[in-house]
Amino acid sequence: xxxxxxxxxxxxxxxxxxxxxxxxxxxxxxxxxxxxxxxxxxxxxxxxxxxxxxxxxxxxxxxxxxxxxxxxxxxxxxxxxxxxxxxxxxxxxxxxxxxxxxxxxxxxxxxxxxxxxxxxxxxxxxxxxxxxxxxxxxxxxxxxxxxxxxxxxxxxxxxxxxxxxxxxxxxxxxxxxxxxxxxxxxxxxxxxxxxxxxxxxxxxxxxxxxxxxxxxxxxxxxxxxxxxxxxxxxxxxxxxxxxxxxxxxxxxxxxxxx
Numbered sequence: 530x531x532x533x534x535x536x537x538x539x540x541x542x543x544x545x546x547x548x549x550x551x552x553x554x555x556x557x558x559x560x561x562x563x564x565x566x567x568x569x570x571x572x573x574x575x576x577x578x579x580x581x582x583x584x585x586x587x588x589x590x591x592x593x594x595x596x597x598x599x600x601x602x603x604x605x606x607x608x609x610x611x612x613x614x615x616x617x618x619x620x621x622x623x624x625x626x627x628x629x630x631x632x633x634x635x636x637x638x639x640x641x642x643x644x645x646x647x648x649x650x651x652x653x654x655x656x657x658x659x660x661x662x663x664x665x666x667x668x669x670x671x672x673x674x675x676x677x678x679x680x681x682x683x684x685x686x687x688x689x690x691x692x693x694x695x696x697x698x699x700x701x702x703x704x705x706x707x708x709x710x711x712x713x714x715x716x717x718x719x720x721x722x723x724x725x726x727x728x729x730x731x732x733x734x735x736x737x738x739x740x741x742x743x744x745x746x747x748x749x750x751x752x753x754x755x756x757x758x759x760x761x762x763x764x765x766x767x768x769x770x771x772x773x774x775x776x777x778x779x780x781x782x783x784x785x786x787x
Contacts, residue, residue, distance in 0.1 A: 540678060541664045541745070543630040543781050548611045548637045549659035550770065551752075554651040555760050556605070562649035566590070566600050569640055569647075574600075595636060596627040607651075609644070611637045624722055624742055630662055630781060638774060645763040645770070652760040657752035658773035662781055663720075663744040672719030672745045679745075679784030680717060694718045699787055700754070701776070705768045710754040715780050720746045749777045 566574045566588040575590035585603035592598035592611065601608040611633070613625045627633045644650055666672040673687035676695075683695055695717040703709040722742045751773040753761075761769060780786075 540782065540784070541675060543662040543664055543747075544624070544626040545611075545628060545630045545633040545660060546613060546624075546626050546663050547659075547661040548627070548633060549657075550609050550637075550641045551657040551659065552607045552651070552653045552766070553605060553655040554607060554653050562647070565644060565647065565649075566598070569643055570598070592640075593636065595633065598640075609641060611640075624663060624665060624744065626663060630660070631778075634660075634774065634778070638770075641770060642767055645767045647763075650763045650766075652762050653766055654760065655753045655755060655757070656761060656766055656769050656773065657750060658770065658777055659751070660749045660777055660781075662747050662749070664746075666719070666743050666745055668743050669719050669721075672743050675745050676717055676719065679747075682785060695785075697785060699785070703753070703769070703772060705772050706757075706765070709757045709769075711773065711776060712750070712752050712754055713776055713780065714750040714752070715785060716746075716748040717785070718746050720744050747781065749780060751777045751780075 563586060570590070570592060572590065574588040576588065578587045580586055580603065583603050585601070587599065587601050589597060589599040591614075596611050596613050599608075599610040599612070601610070611627060613627050664675065666675060669691065670687050673685055673690055673693060676693070677683070677685050677687060680695060685693065696715070698712050698714045700710050700712050703711050720743070722744065723740070753769065753773075
């Protein structure tokens with residue numbers, strides 16, 4: 530165990546399917562910056578879609594060969610997403626994953642922290658870190674056995690259970706900002722992924738399916754509470770983001786704990 534953070538050595542090695550940071554900016558009449566993607570990556574995005582009525586836009590492109598980086602700017606919300614490449618770019622029978630959670634998280638965090646340092650980064654009312662993590666298993670029973678180790682408060686019969694979904698929020702007080710509460714939401718399940726393709730021939734369409742792939746799945750949403758009524762300046766957001774990430778890492782390593 531890391532005595533400083535309270536994080537145990539990981540019981541399983543999670544793979545990242547998706548990483549996210551969300552900022553809920555303080556209302557302002559100032560226009561939202563429209564070149565963040567290029568400033569952070571040093572390249573132009575492969576796709577850009579404008580939403581004039583929402584004073585927003587979307588940008589997306591390959592980031593460092595690791596995955597697809599997307600920026601969504603809308604009314605009262607800014608999202609950065611790092612995801613695996615599209616299904617067309619995935620090999621058959623390969624799970625849609627960015628890579629190892631720890632490696633992907635470090636890569637993503639460096640980008641987010643640089644965003645907070647940009648001159649146009651707005652003050653925020655709330656901040657959130659999200660992740661979807663997968664751990665490949667042999668079958669559904671093996672997945673439930675693995676979840677049993679991570680969910681000590683749940684009694685489960687791995688051999689005869691199905692359609693299991695466990696969702697919980699275990700809030701904590703922030704160690705960075707004393708009067709701020711942090712929500713620690715996690716959703717646990719065993720998922721099945723099966724690639725499907727179409728084979729189009731004259732007067733005939735055939736569906737081709739790959740083998741079923743099973744994973745333990747946890748979806749994390751670590752966010753500052755809406756009760757906090759002060760603004761988070763970019764330098765505060767950097768510190769809070771690091772705390773949210775550490776809380777997410779703790780859940781991934783230790784499972785569901787108070």
